[in-house]
Amino acid sequence: MLLAISVVASVVGIIFMLALDWFPEQGSSIAAPIDTFWDVLVVVSVPIFVAVTAMMLFSIWRWRQRPGEEDLDGPPIHGSTKLEVIWTIVPTVIIAALTTYAAILLVDIQSAPAKGTRVVNVNGVQFAWDFETKTAAGPVKSAKLYLPINEPVKFNVRSADVIHDFWVPAFRLKVDAVPGITTTYNLTPTKLGTFEVVCAELCGLGHAYMRQTVTVLTAERYATVMAGLAKQAGAPAPAAGASTDAVGKQMFVAGNPATGATACGACHTMKAAGTTATTGPNLDEILQADDAAGIMEMIVNPNKEIVAGYSKGIMPANYATTMTKPQLDALVKYIDQSVHGEG
Numbered sequence: 001m002l003l004a005i006s007v008v009a010s011v012v013g014i015i016f017m018l019a020l021d022w023f024p025e026q027g028s029s030i031a032a033p034i035d036t037f038w039d040v041l042v043v044v045s046v047p048i049f050v051a052v053t054a055m056m057l058f059s060i061w062r063w064r065q066r067p068g069e070e071d072l073d074g075p076p077i078h079g080s081t082k083l084e085v086i087w088t089i090v091p092t093v094i095i096a097a098l099t100t101y102a103a104i105l106l107v108d109i110q111s112a113p114a115k116g117t118r119v120v121n122v123n124g125v126q127f128a129w130d131f132e133t134k135t136a137a138g139p140v141k142s143a144k145l146y147l148p149i150n151e152p153v154k155f156n157v158r159s160a161d162v163i164h165d166f167w168v169p170a171f172r173l174k175v176d177a178v179p180g181i182t183t184t185y186n187l188t189p190t191k192l193g194t195f196e197v198v199c200a201e202l203c204g205l206g207h208a209y210m211r212q213t214v215t216v217l218t219a220e221r222y223a224t225v226m227a228g229l230a231k232q233a234g235a236p237a238p239a240a241g242a243s244t245d246a247v248g249k250q251m252f253v254a255g256n257p258a259t260g261a262t263a264c265g266a267c268h269t270m271k272a273a274g275t276t277a278t279t280g281p282n283l284d285e286i287l288q289a290d291d292a293a294g295i296m297e298m299i300v301n302p303n304k305e306i307v308a309g310y311s312k313g314i315m316p317a318n319y320a321t322t323m324t325k326p327q328l329d330a331l332v333k334y335i336d337q338s339v340h341g342e343g
Ligand code: CUA
Pocket: 124, 125, 126, 127, 163, 164, 165, 199, 200, 201, 202, 203, 204, 206, 207, 208, 210
């Protein structure tokens, strides 16, 4: 009877699990084989779960304590070598088989990229991604990822501060962004559209906000969009007071990785800097009425006043220590000039 219950429950469980729509749409070349692997895991593991649960519930019911048995000991059992050998060998074979399948699958879908494959540098920083790639129109760095459809791409993933994890659920694979090393993976986007880019490693207070998008475009549209972005990046910076401006802009777009000062542009949109992130408020909009002193106060004391719709504790409150006074002054001057359209 136990066997019959297990078989029926397994069949029902497998049908139920396979019928559920677990994953987002398949957006890359590696999505289908990974989803198939999941199906195999379901077919193998559901019967084990069902059989163990059925055996446990049956035993609880069958050998429960009855009235008058309170002081009785169970029968003296000293183990069964035969049983132990079986329950060691069977799981070992199952795990070894699934591990081999997974390893072969991973090698298969991650075979070395062909020469000339597009490389995208993915940089994680608390709490945003930026994406860099070479295009026909020049290098492009953007807060939004663009990819041409049906063209293989290799991601070089890095972190400027703590461990993040680069994940596009529609593409399936994910990889940690680890400070000091470069991790990689390869795939080919196979579906037009915009998909979520998510950080899948708890990386601090703003972890939940570390979400951006990837847009997969036709080759022609991709060329047009990248040419536009490359032109933006090449636009001349505000001229006056060149050296201070250079430092200010550098602090804004790159921060100070040596001290852990996060780039403002990683979270804020500011037209003059060409940044488009939306984790924090748009600086062109919120700083219109602020002077240099006000901007400085907001940088070193970010939790004092919060723009409606945003939360406390997201913006790092350590700029007074992670940037030198001259760096902060240059940064404030740069932001002040940028949002008020001077220089
Ligand atoms: Cu970066 Cu979570």
